[in-house]
Amino acid sequence: MPVSSPANEEELLARAAVLAGESIAEVAQGLGLPVPADLSKHKGWVGMLIERALGASAGSRPEPDFEHLGVELKTLPVDRAGKPCESTFVCTISLGELCEMEWEDSRVRRKLSRVLWVPVQGERERELRLRRFGTPLIWSPDADELSALRFDWEELAGLVTRFGVDAITGHAGRFLQIRPKARDASVRRHGFAADGASIDALPRGFYLRPSFTFEILRRHFAL
């Protein structure tokens, strides 16, 4: 039985708050879903689980998870100290997009305008079914975060425009970075370079570094 869509942001947050303290096994059982032994072949499984538990609507469509609320849902795996143990995928790069586009219109900005972060225990030593959800947090970037993201985005967009997407490594960007996002390293996606030349490049996406998401948690929970 599918979970209904939350009517508003308050209800969404309240639903997520109910899950805090529950284990993955408990939440999965409530939905009648089997829990995989580990995530190695099911990397997005926890994210899908929480989507279903909260009544997310968008599925795999290029829309916010809660379309009518304009809210994006992200799980955030954290270690024992509450520090994120992974980067957070934001969105893919469409090759031509960065050249002429401005930050205000960017997909990074839109994706991150409103996010429901759901912390979940993510230590690899901990059995998947026993990992517990943490207290959720509705977030929008404040002025500092916005300017930091904008700075990185503009730097990265400039690098892509001047040197091409294949010249980018994960080293660039203080909080936002560009990394591969594909089935494997042989995948090529068609697009156009800044000079208009047709190119085929490894698909990449924007990711938030753990230092950025840790700061979000720190500020909110006063860790």
Place this chain on the structure above:
DNA sequence: GATTGATCATGT
């Protein structure tokens, strides 16, 4: 131990 590049599954 932290980080970058590689990879896995599923839905439209």
Place this chain on the structure above:
DNA sequence: ACATGATCAATC
């Protein structure tokens, strides 16, 4: 094909 959901694992 390409979007969604991310974590794995080799390397620094």
